Amino acid sequence: MIEGLVSIITPCYNGARYLADTIESVLGQTYARWEMVIVDDGSTDDTPGIAEAYAARDRRVQLIRQQNAGTARARNVGMKRAEGQYIALLDADDLWEPDFLEKQLDFMAQTGAVCVCSAYRHIDENGREIQHPTVPPQRITPRDMRVMNRIGCLTGLYDTQKHGKVFLHEELRSIRDDYAYWYDIVCLEGEARGNPEILARYRVQTASTTGNKLKLVSKQYHFYRQYLKQNVPTACVNTVRWGLSGLRKFS
Numbered sequence: 001m002i003e004g005l006v007s008i009i010t011p012c013y014n015g016a017r018y019l020a021d022t023i024e025s026v027l028g029q030t031y032a033r034w035e036m037v038i039v040d041d042g043s044t045d046d047t048p049g050i051a052e053a054y055a056a057r058d059r060r061v062q063l064i065r066q067q068n069a070g071t072a073r074a075r076n077v078g079m080k081r082a083e084g085q086y087i088a089l090l091d092a093d094d095l096w097e098p099d100f101l102e103k104q105l106d107f108m109a110q111t112g113a114v115c116v117c118s119a120y121r122h123i124d125e126n127g128r129e130i131q132h133p134t135v136p137p138q139r140i141t142p143r144d145m146r147v148m149n150r151i152g153c154l155t156g157l158y159d160t161q162k163h164g165k166v167f168l169h170e171e172l173r174s175i176r177d178d179y180a181y182w183y184d185i186v187c188l189e190g191e192a193r194g195n196p197e198i199l200a201r202y203r204v205q206t207a208s209t210t211g212n213k214l215k216l217v218s219k220q221y222h223f224y225r226q227y228l229k230q231n232v233p234t235a236c237v238n239t240v241r242w243g244l245s246g247l248r249k250f251s
Contacts, residue, residue, distance in 0.1 A: 001083065001084070001085055001160065001161070002083050002084055002085065003085050003161075004033050004085060005033050005034065005035060005083060005084035005085055005086070006031070006033065006034040006035070006084050006085075006086040006087075006088055006101055006105075006157070007034070007035050007037060007078075007079075007082030007083060007084030007086065007087050007088070008026060008034055008035065008036040008037065008088045008089075008090050009037050009039070009075050009078035009079055009082065009087065009088070009089050009090070010022065010036060010037065010038045010039065010078070010089075010090050010091065010092055011039050011041055011071045011074035011075050011078065011091065011092070012038055012039065012040055012041060012043065012047050012051070012074075012091075012092035013040075013041040013042065013043055013047070013068065013071075013074075014043045014044060014045045014047060015043070015045075015047050015092035015093060016043070016045040016046040016047045016050055017093075018092060018093035018203065019038075019047055019050050019051065019092045019093075020050055020054075021095060022090065022091075022092050022093060022094060022095060023036065023038075023050075023051075023054050023061065025095040025096045025097075025098075026061075026090070026096065027054075027058065028098045029096065029098060029099075029100065029101045029102070030098055030099050030101070030102045031099075031101035031102040031105060034060060034084070034101065035060050035061075035062065035082070035083065035084060036060060036061045036062065036090075037062050037064065037078040037081050037082055038051045038055075038061065038062065038063050038064070038078075038092070039064045039065075039066060039074040039075070039077050039078045040063060040064070040065045040066070041066060041068050041069060041070065041071070041073075041074045042065075042066065042067045042068030042069070047092075048063065048065060051063040062081070064077055064078065064081060069170075070170070070173060071168075071177060071178075072168040072169060072170045072172060072173070072177040073170050075089060075168050075177070075181075076167050076168050076170065079165055079167055079168075082165070084160075085159060085160060085161055086105070086157055086158065086159055086160070087157075087158045087160060087165070087166075088101075088156065088157050088158075089153050089154070089156060089178065089181075090154055091153070091154060093203040093205065094154040094200065094201065094202055094203055095123075095200065095201040095203070096154070096199065096200050096201075097198075097199045097200060097201075099199070100118070100155075100199045100200055101157075103118075103195070103197060103199055104116055104118060104155075104157045104195065104199065105157070107193070107195045108157065108159065108193075111193040113189070113191070113192060113193040114158065114159045114161075114162055114163065114185075114188070114189045114192075115151075115156065115157070115158045115159070115182075115185050115186060115189060115192035115193070116156075116157050116192060116193045116194070116195060117136050117140075117150075117151040117152055117155040117156045117157070117192060117193075117194050117195065118136070118152075118155040118194070118195040118196075118197055118198070118199040118200060119133055119134060119135040119136060119155075119194075119195065119196055119197060119198040119199065120133065120134055120152050120154060120155050120198060120199065120200040120201060120202050121133050121198055121200070121201045121202065122134070122201075122202050122203075122204050123201045123202070123203050123204070124203070124204060125203065125204075125205055127201075127203075129201075130204065131204070133198050134152055134202075135194075135196050135198075136150050136151065136152070136155075136194030136195070136196075137150055137194050138193065138194050138196070139191055139192075139193060139194070140186060140191060140192040140193070140194055141186070141190065141191050142183070142186050142187045142190065145182070145183045145186050145187075146183075146228055146230070146238070147238050147241055147242075148238065148241060148242045148245060149176075149178070149179040149182060149183070150192075150194070151182040151186075151192060151194075152200070152202060153178040153182070154200050154202055155199065155200050156182055156185075156192075158185050162189075163185075163188045163189070166181060166184055166185050166188070167181075168180065168181045169181075169227075172223075172227065175219050175223070176219065176220070176223040176227070179223065180223075180227055183228075217239060217243060220239050220242055220243075221235055221236070221239045224238050224239065
């Protein structure tokens with residue numbers, strides 16, 4: 001582990017359209033002690049070529065290639081390569097504001113938390129802001145996380161120094177694997193801290209699973225039942241809460 005280094009794990013499958021913008025948002029960070037581990041998950045487009053071009057320009061950018069196995073496996077492969085004290089998960093179509101790392105590390109130091117997240121905007125496929133920004137609670141507990149994921153994956157930052165690396169559950173087959181990851185981390189310490197400042201932009205793609213909430217209802221319910229081991233009434237109530245929260249974002 002290299003103290004002070006942030007390891008940014010970016011899984012990517014056919015992400016050529018947005019990958020360069022995502023990498024540029026990392027290159028533009030005011031905090032320069034980072035490494036970006038891009039894991040190409042068997043892409044059939046120019047994703048590897050784009051990543052290789054950036055890796056040739058900046059040694060902090062790395063590319064790993066694997067056969068298609070899903071985001072959980074890709075993230076774990078990147079996690080095993082990571083050398084940083086801090087771990088961040090940034091998907092290949094999302095963006096950070098230039099001061100994301102600097103402000104989140106300062107926020108972590110101020111709060112003494114091992115895990116922090118921030119508010120973020122929602123943008124469409126063309127980069128236009130849509131919906132309302134998502135603002136996390138100031139304090140996030142395991143109880144909060146059992147209702148819904150309060151940590152926007154693109155804004156989470158985890159300090160591995162105390163508890164070590166946490167890996168994703170590949171048996172979830174890339175469905176809610178990020179939810180399980182952040183839930184596990186919050187349970188380790190008993191809380192995470194939410195920064196109300198908007199420091200990132202989450203891209204909503206209409207053709208993606210995330211872009212169609214109706215497709216996710218069943219998967220969300222089964223996550224509550226199978227991973228969090230909630231009884232049927234509790235899982236139903238939490239699925240409804242999650243759905244209403246999504247509707248408020250779109251309204």
